Amino acid sequence: MSEMKPKERVVKLFKKEPIDVMPVFSGQGMVLIQAIQEMGIRFPQVHASAEYLAGSAIKTAEMFGFDALIIPYDMCTIPEAMGRGISLYEKSEEILYPTVPYKWDSLDDVKIPDDILERGRMPLVDEAIKIAKAYGDGKYAIGGWLLGPFTMAGQVYELDLLLKGLKKDKDRIEAFLSDMTDLVIKVAQHYEELGVDYISIREMGSGSDLISPRMWKTLIQPNLTKIFDSLKGPTVNHICGSTDLIVEMMNECGADAISVDHKNTIAETRRKIGNDVLLFGYFNPYDTLVTGDVADVEPEIKKNIDDGVDAVWPGCDLWPDVKRENVEVYVRTIREYGKKPSPAVGRLQ
Amino acid sequence: MDDVRKKEILDKLAEAVVEYDEDLAKEWSQIALDEGLDAFEAIMNGLAAGMETVGDLYDKQEYFVPEMLMCADALYAGLDILRPHIKKEDQKKMGQVVIGTVQGDVHDIGKNIIKLMFDVGGFEVHDLGRDVPLEKFVEEQMKTDSEIVAMSAMMTTTMTGMKKVIEMIKEKNPNVAIMLGGAPVTQDVADLFGADGYAESAGNAVQEAIKMISQLRKLQEQG
Numbered sequence: 001m002s003e004m005k006p007k008e009r010v011v012k013l014f015k016k017e018p019i020d021v022m023p024v025f026s027g028q029g030m031v032l033i034q035a036i037q038e039m040g041i042r043f044p045q046v047h048a049s050a051e052y053l054a055g056s057a058i059k060t061a062e063m064f065g066f067d068a069l070i071i072p073y074d075m076c077t078i079p080e081a082m083g084r085g086i087s088l089y090e091k092s093e094e095i096l097y098p099t100v101p102y103k104w105d106s107l108d109d110v111k112i113p114d115d116i117l118e119r120g121r122m123p124l125v126d127e128a129i130k131i132a133k134a135y136g137d138g139k140y141a142i143g144g145w146l147l148g149p150f151t152m153a154g155q156v157y158e159l160d161l162l163l164k165g166l167k168k169d170k171d172r173i174e175a176f177l178s179d180m181t182d183l184v185i186k187v188a189q190h191y192e193e194l195g196v197d198y199i200s201i202r203e204m205g206s207g208s209d210l211i212s213p214r215m216w217k218t219l220i221q222p223n224l225t226k227i228f229d230s231l232k233g234p235t236v237n238h239i240c241g242s243t244d245l246i247v248e249m250m251n252e253c254g255a256d257a258i259s260v261d262h263k264n265t266i267a268e269t270r271r272k273i274g275n276d277v278l279l280f281g282y283f284n285p286y287d288t289l290v291t292g293d294v295a296d297v298e299p300e301i302k303k304n305i306d307d308g309v310d311a312v313w314p315g316c317d318l319w320p321d322v323k324r325e326n327v328e329v330y331v332r333t334i335r336e337y338g339k340k341p342s343p344a345v346g347r348l349q
Numbered sequence: 350m351d352d353v354r355k356k357e358i359l360d361k362l363a364e365a366v367v368e369y370d371e372d373l374a375k376e377w378s379q380i381a382l383d384e385g386l387d388a389f390e391a392i393m394n395g396l397a398a399g400m401e402t403v404g405d406l407y408d409k410q411e412y413f414v415p416e417m418l419m420c421a422d423a424l425y426a427g428l429d430i431l432r433p434h435i436k437k438e439d440q441k442k443m444g445q446v447v448i449g450t451v452q453g454d455v456h457d458i459g460k461n462i463i464k465l466m467f468d469v470g471g472f473e474v475h476d477l478g479r480d481v482p483l484e485k486f487v488e489e490q491m492k493t494d495s496e497i498v499a500m501s502a503m504m505t506t507t508m509t510g511m512k513k514v515i516e517m518i519k520e521k522n523p524n525v526a527i528m529l530g531g532a533p534v535t536q537d538v539a540d541l542f543g544a545d546g547y548a549e550s551a552g553n554a555v556q557e558a559i560k561m562i563s564q565l566r567k568l569q570e571q572g
Contacts, residue, residue, distance in 0.1 A: 087480065089453060094510050096453035099480060103455075160458055163415040164422070212413045245410075321509075 006067035010141035011197055013311060014234035014256055016278065018346040022311055022338025024331050025068035027145050027200025027236045027259060027280075029317035033095065034324055035059035043320060044090045047074055047098055050127035057128075058135050065331050068141040068197070069132040072125045073317070074098040075147055075202075078187060079155045081119035082112060095320050104157045107165075107172050112183055117190055129194045144196035145238075146188055148203025149180035149223045159205075166215060174219065181223040185230045192232055200236040200259065201227055204316075207241030207263070216246050221253060228254035236280065240315050248272055261315025270308035275343035278310045285314035289322040289330060297326050301333040310342040350384055358386055362395025362427060367402050369419030374427035381431065388434035396427045397469055414458065421465050428468065435471075445495035447486060449477030451510040460501040463528070472497075483510050487517045490525060499528040 002020075004012070009023040035056050036043055046052045057069040079100040080086040089096040104110055113119060117126075132142050147155065153176060154162050165173040188199050206220045228235050237255035239246070243264045250258050257278035260269065266282050273279065281304065288300050304312045312334050318327075341347045358381050365374035374396070381391040403420045406412040412420075446467050450457050457479040467474045475493055477485055490498050498518055500511050515527050 092452065094453065094483075094513075096510075099453060099455045101455070101480070159456065160418055160461065163458070164418050166415050167419060208410070208413070210414045212410070215413070215415070 006061075006139055007141040007197065010067050013345055014198060014278070016276075016345050018341075018348045020339075020348050022305070022334050022342065023067035023141075024064075024334050025066060025141065025143065025311065026070065026313045026318070027143055027198070027238055028070065028202070028314060029073040030060060030066060030068075030070050031056045031073055031320055032060045032064065032318060032322055032327065033320040034322075035063050036320065038063070043095045044088045044092070047072075047088055048121065048124070050124045050131060053124070053128035054131035054135070057132060058140070061140055064327050065335075066140075068143045069135075070143045070145065071128050071132055071196075072121075072145075075151075075155060076100050077121050077125055078116070078146070078152065078183070081116045081122050082156055083119075084156050086120070097317075100155050103155075103159075105161060107157070107169075107176055110157065110176060110179070112179060116183070117187070122187075126190075126194060129191065129196060133195055141197040142195070143198055143200065144188070144191040145200040145202055146184050146191075148201050148206065148220070149177050149184050149227070150220055151203050151205040152184060153177055153180045154205050163210070166211065166219060177219060177223055181226055185227055188227065188231055198234040198236060198256075199231060200238050201255070202238045202240075204238070204240045206246075207239055207243055208245045209241045209263075213245045213249070217249055221249050224250075224253040224255075238280075244268070251277060257310070259313050263315075266304075266307040266309065270343060275308075278344050279308065280311045280313035281309050282307075282315055283312065285316055285318050285322075289314075289326045290319050292326060294323065294325045294329055297329040298333045301330055302337050305334075305337050305340075305342070308343050310344045312338070350386060354384070355386060358384070359391065359395040359398065362391060363399030363402065365427065366396055366399030366420050366423045367406070369416060369423045371423045371426040374423040375430060378427040378430040382434055387436070388431040389436065392428060392431050392435070392469065396424050396431075400424055400469075417462070418458070421462060424465065424469070444497065445473045445475065445493050446497040446499055447475045447477065447489045447493065447495045448499040448501075449481040449486065450479040450501045451486075451514070452480055452482050453510065454501070455479050457501070460499075463499055463501070467497075467499075483514050484517070486514045487521070490518055491521065495525070497526045497528060501529070 004020045006023065009019050010025055012019050013023055031046065036046065039056060039059060041052060046056050053071060057071060060066065061069055074097050076086050076098045084103065085101045087099045087101045116122065129142060129144065162173065191199060201224065203220060203224060206216060224237060234256040236257045236259050237250050237253050238259035239250060240261040241263055243250065243260045247258065247260065247264065247269045251273045257280055259280040260266065260282050262282050262284045264282055270279060283300050283304050288297055301312055339347065358377060361377040362374065362381065365377055378391065382388065400420065403412060403417060407417060448460060448464055450460050464474055464476055475489055475495060477489060486498055486500065500514060511529055518525050518527065
């Protein structure tokens with residue numbers, strides 16, 4: 001049996017075709033500080049350069065043996081293109097992801113520019129995807145991601161007003177979410193045209209920690225379903241936080257895979273959705289790779305696999321300042337323990 | 350005022366909070382004042398008691414964060430009317446608190462709910478807002494000599510900033526109590542960073558806030 005190339009491994013996994021071993025990848029940021037340091041740059045510089053964006057993803061994958069390059073890293077590219085600004089924290093000594101400094105506090109002010117794909121850092125992300133795609137003759141799978149419409153709405157409009165509006169101003173909030181849905185579709189289709197190999201939609205603000213399953217069904221599910229119906233795929237429906245009460249509805253949205261984090265009772269989820277559905281998750285990347293003892297990494301990754309995931313995905317972005325040895329054990333354990341078939345994906349004989 | 354009427358007013362204030370009815374909260378707060386009900390009692394045994402029920406409803410997964418935020422709005426609507434009328438002897442000096450979300454984090458729901466707890470409890474609150482540079486917490490604590498510094502981070506990526514603030518504050522004044530909150534903060538992380546308390550999420554922040562309100566109410570009942 002010959003070893004598969006990283007991209008082939010990921011592409012076949014999404015097709016539920018037999019692969020040699022479980023791929024090491026995710027739908028969230030996977031840039032690590034060791035790679036950035038080796039490039040001789042600082043974290044805030046990464047976000048404003050296509051070369052650094054792609055280069056740090058490639059360098060990280062090469063250093064640690066990942067199967068995919070994830071672009072972009074931060075969740076502000078679209079809000080920034082909507083005129084909400086960007087805080088890059090260029091002077092901070094901390095590693096800080098960019099944030100959106102100016103949120104609308106009235107729905108009357110919300111405007112989505114027609115030329116959003118040409119604004120802010122959007123062209124830079126396009127360029128980074130092209131660089132990543134061309135690297136190594138297409139060696140790596142390219143993963144794109146976008147916030148889901150509800151989470152995107154919370155990035156550009158004050159979150160407390162959005163949450164209260166779900167109850168108090170339902171019609172206007174529904175119309176706003178519908179506009180956000182069309183925006184997500186427009187950008188995601190653009191990324192598909194650029195040739196990304198899969199797209200993860202991260203509706204991370206919609207778990208049952210925040211809103212009720214009933215609200216999820218009426219206000220979140222229809223919009224996610226519309227998005228997944230509009231994309232060629234493969235697609236991933238990712239939600240972090242409490243998802244036990246909504247995971248079956250997540251599965252009904254039509255994505256090729258669902259992804260959850262450590263708050264999900266994953267073995268129970270596998271039982272609910274059956275063995276034919278691609279299920280990704282669920283370790284806590286901060287606990288496992290940043291603060292945790294290296295000796296605890298292997299049992300954690302093995303437990304993820306034993307609980308029935310088809311790919312071990314971190315529940316969130318890998319936080320850049322990881323312990324190198326923890327990441328090495330995370331990758332090695334997937335490579336060794338992931339040789340056995342997962343519930344939805346077989347292995348080459 | 351007889352006990353029956355008093356109970357009716359307190360129940361209405363609690364109901365206004367539970368039903369997140371700001372108008373009702375204002376109406377019955379004014380009635381409480383007009384009929385001579387003690388303002389502090391109306392806050393603690395009316396509005397704050399309603400918030401305890403909200404906590405139970407959250408536990409039962411009947412209420413979620415949108416409902417809680419609206420309940421908090423109703424509580425504030427009543428509090429704004431009642432608070433100026435608290436008698437001097439009831440204005441126990443609860444202390445001062447500096448509160449904010451740390452730099453890199455623009456999520457402030459959990460912070461605002463914890464702030465509500467301090468407002469109800471009679472603290473003087475210095476709210477620094479969100480995305481606050483780390484040194485600003487230290488400066489504000491020193492300027493105000495606050496007994497408590499409460500910091501919130503919803504994103505894992507901003508959490509480690511808290512550790513630096515704690516170190517800076519504790520170095521200058523070891524007696525300051527530090528409270529941490531936010532989705533990625535666990536008891537282990539709070540311990541690791543040297544904090545004195547934590548709340549896990551916006552929902553947990555409400556639970557923590559309600560627990561503290563309950564404690565205050567018990568203390569008040571004990572005289």
